[in-house]
Amino acid sequence: MLRCVWITALMALSATSSEAQVPAASAAPAPPTAAPAKPVKPVQLADSTPRGKLKNPYSASDKTIVSSGAALFVSAACSGCHGGTGGGGICPPLTDGVWIYGGDDDTLFRLIAYGSQTLQSKGYTRKAEENVVAPMPAMGEVVATDDDLWRILTFIRAQYHGPPECRLGCPGSGNAAP
Ligand code: HEC
Numbered sequence: 001m002l003r004c005v006w007i008t009a010l011m012a013l014s015a016t017s018s019e020a021q022v023p024a025a026s027a028a029p030a031p032p033t034a035a036p037a038k039p040v041k042p043v044q045l046a047d048s049t050p051r052g053k054l055k056n057p058y059s060a061s062d063k064t065i066v067s068s069g070a071a072l073f074v075s076a077a078c079s080g081c082h083g084g085t086g087g088g089g090i091c092p093p094l095t096d097g098v099w100i101y102g103g104d105d106d107t108l109f110r111l112i113a114y115g116s117q118t119l120q121s122k123g124y125t126r127k128a129e130e131n132v133v134a135p136m137p138a139m140g141e142v143v144a145t146d147d148d149l150w151r152i153l154t155f156i157r158a159q160y161h162g163p164p165e166c167r168l169g170c171p172g173s174g175n176a177a178p
Pocket of ligand 1: 073076077078080081082091093098101102108112116130132133136137139143152156
C-alpha cells in the first residue's frame, strides 16, 4: 500500500510537469471530413454527461479494440500500478468481481478520468475494498481521448475472470449499476 501511495504521488508530480511542457497553442490537425464523433478529453465527456449515462460503445469480444486497449493500458502507465494484464500489482486487480465504487461503465470511466478523490467529491462512495486501499490518480490527462479510455475499459472487460454475475458490479452488494 505504501508503495502504491508513493507511485500515486510520483504520478501527480509527473502529470504536473508534463502539463507544463504542452505548448499553449498546439496546432490542431485538420478534422477529417466524415469523422464520427469528435474525440474529446475524458474529463470533458464525463463533465458533460449526466451521471449514469456514460456507456462503452465497444464490445469485449471485439479483438481489435481489446488489443488496442491493451497497448493503451501500458502506454498510459496503468500497468505500472495494476499489472500488465490488470490482474493487480502494487495496486488493486481490475479483473475480479470486487468493484470499489461500482463496476458499471459510467462509474469506471469517471473513476479513471477524475481519480478516486475527485470521484468521491462528486458523491460516489466506496462500496468495497480490494487488497490495496490507496487513492487512484486522475488519468484524464494521461489518456488522451474518450475513445482511448473506452478502448482501455474494453480491454479491462475482456480480462475479467470474476463471477459472471459480478461483471458490472455484484447484485446485492450495492456496487451494481442502479
Ligand atoms: C499510481 C498508481 C495507479 C495508476 C497509474 C493507475 N491506477 Fe487505477 N487504481 C489505483 C488505486 C490505488 C486504486 C484503488 C482506489 C481506491 O481504493 O479508492 C485504483 C482503482 C482502479 C479501478 C477500480 C478497481 C476496482 O476494483 O474497483 C480501475 C478500473 C482502475 N484503477 C483503472 C486504471 C486505469 C485504466 C489506469 C490507467 C489509465 C489506472 N487505473 C492507473 C492506482 C493506480
